[in-house]
Amino acid sequence: MRTTVGIIGAGPAGLLLARLLHNAGIDSVVLESRDRAYVEQRQRAGILEQGTVDVLRAAGAGGRMDREGLRHDGIELRFARERHRVDFPALTGGSSVMVYAQTEVCKDLIALQLEEGSPLLFGAEALAVEGAESERPRVRFRHEGREDVLECDYVVGCDGFWGVARRAIPAEHSRVFERTYPFGWLGILADVPPSHDELVYARHDRGFALLSMRSPVVSRLYLQVPEGTDAGSWADEEIWDELGRRLETADGWSLERGTITSKSVTPMRSHVHEPMRHGRLFLAGDAAHIVPPTGAKGLNLAVGDVVTFARALVHLEETGSAERLDAYSETCLRRVWQAERFSYDMTTLLHRAPDATPFEDRVQLARLRRIATSRAAETDLAEGYTGFPLD
Numbered sequence: 001m002r003t004t005v006g007i008i009g010a011g012p013a014g015l016l017l018a019r020l021l022h023n024a025g026i027d028s029v030v031l032e033s034r035d036r037a038y039v040e041q042r043q044r045a046g047i048l049e050q051g052t053v054d055v056l057r058a059a060g061a062g063g064r065m066d067r068e069g070l071r072h073d074g075i076e077l078r079f080a081r082e083r084h085r086v087d088f089p090a091l092t093g094g095s096s097v098m099v100y101a102q103t104e105v106c107k108d109l110i111a112l113q114l115e116e117g118s119p120l121l122f123g124a125e126a127l128a129v130e131g132a133e134s135e136r137p138r139v140r141f142r143h144e145g146r147e148d149v150l151e152c153d154y155v156v157g158c159d160g161f162w163g164v165a166r167r168a169i170p171a172e173h174s175r176v177f178e179r180t181y182p183f184g185w186l187g188i189l190a191d192v193p194p195s196h197d198e199l200v201y202a203r204h205d206r207g208f209a210l211l212s213m214r215s216p217v218v219s220r221l222y223l224q225v226p227e228g229t230d231a232g233s234w235a236d237e238e239i240w241d242e243l244g245r246r247l248e249t250a251d252g253w254s255l256e257r258g259t260i261t262s263k264s265v266t267p268m269r270s271h272v273h274e275p276m277r278h279g280r281l282f283l284a285g286d287a288a289h290i291v292p293p294t295g296a297k298g299l300n301l302a303v304g305d306v307v308t309f310a311r312a313l314v315h316l317e318e319t320g321s322a323e324r325l326d327a328y329s330e331t332c333l334r335r336v337w338q339a340e341r342f343s344y345d346m347t348t349l350l351h352r353a354p355d356a357t358p359f360e361d362r363v364q365l366a367r368l369r370r371i372a373t374s375r376a377a378e379t380d381l382a383e384g385y386t387g388f389p390l391d
């Protein structure tokens with residue numbers, strides 16, 4: 001098999017890249033190891049930055065998002081039983097975010113790709129990327145029990161944190177920057193209307209809690225739990241009790257309970273692989289970087305990477321200049337590190353480390369009060385949350 005751009009992975013990064021290339025008249029093949037149902041059901045965050053919304057619309061993939069997504073103009077911070085709303089458009093000159101689940105973004109992009117786009121193969125597991133330093137890189141893969149080779153002009157590894165693409169970059173050219181956090185998130189989906197109309201990020205002495213949503217009738221909620229917690233060790237009633245405690249306010253707000261339909265634990269990690277390019281192999285999305293979920297930057301970063309790649313390749317085709325393609329890693333990493341910083345700040349602002357000292361607790365509360373009382377501090381949060389510019 002032969003194509004211009006071989007894409008490994010059909011998460012948001014790989015799927016959007018295939019769509020952007022299709023729109024630019026560049027052919028590609030997407031190899032995805034899992035089946036379609038799995039990819040369409042995997043639960044992930046659900047906040048789209050303004051820039052991500054604009055990109056999906058421009059790619060012709062925003063129809064259902066615009067009908068079913070919920071535009072959010074702010075979030076609420078809770079601490080010490082107080083509440084403080086951060087008004088995004090007022091602080092950023094008009095930006096907002098969209099609540100639209102990543103699973104839905106994937107479903108929309110898969111449907112478009114299968115209808116109009118280049119081949120998208122499910123059950124096709126990439127085994128290795130070869131010849132990244134040559135003019136003709138290859139992806140060895142297994143599909144329907146047979147081994148095959150995809151010959152490409154470029155390979156883009158969109159295969160997530162556990163993928164194979166990153167391994168094709170020799171260790172002497174790689175640097176990894178990493179931090180793990182001594183806690184995770186226990187996440188639930190529940191059939192109950194959200195108890196607040198915007199997301200609520202709560203700092204509490206017992207740990208962080210987040211109230212989010214998937215639709216007007218489905219809530220998504222999270223609790224900070226110790227690293228390595230088994231989701232099954234929490235009974236449904238215990239989860240609601242704990243959410244109630246951590247989200248409690250002095251003004252009598254109350255949390256509606258409903259049937260829990262899913263329960264899982266997400267570990268928390270910051271990870272960046274540099275560079276994001278080796279020869280004709282490019283890394284995009286989680287294959288190159290991971291952020292802790294506080295602030296929901298993962299999907300938005302993946303979108304930034306593939307837009308940068310697609311624009312650079314179009315620039316090469318139109319002008320003959322590889323300048324932008326050569327700058328891919330540097331261009332992406334500038335934005336990646338801003339999102340890493342933002343996610344780290346949000347995480348340390350709101351979570352309680354198991355060994356937190358009383359001094360650190362006071363500093364954390366002071367940071368929150370600063371955001372609640374200084375327009376400059378609040379603007380910094382609002383700009384980070386609604387997203388950093390692409391160029």
Ligand code: APR
Nearest residue numbers: 009011012013032033125126159160163285286298299302
């Ligand atoms: N061959 C083919 N496909 C693979 C392989 C392989 N060897 N290894 C992994 N994959 C597939 C996975 O099954 C998955 O569908 O690559 C895809 C990677 O998708 P994601 O993990 O969703 O990563 P990405 O597209 O970069 O999206 C980033 O996902 O993890 C979240 O929070 C993160 O929202 C962010 C987004």
Ligand code: PHB
Nearest residue numbers: 045046212293294295296
């Ligand atoms: C989610 O809805 O899953 C979500 C929302 C905001 C976050 C993380 C996850 O910061």
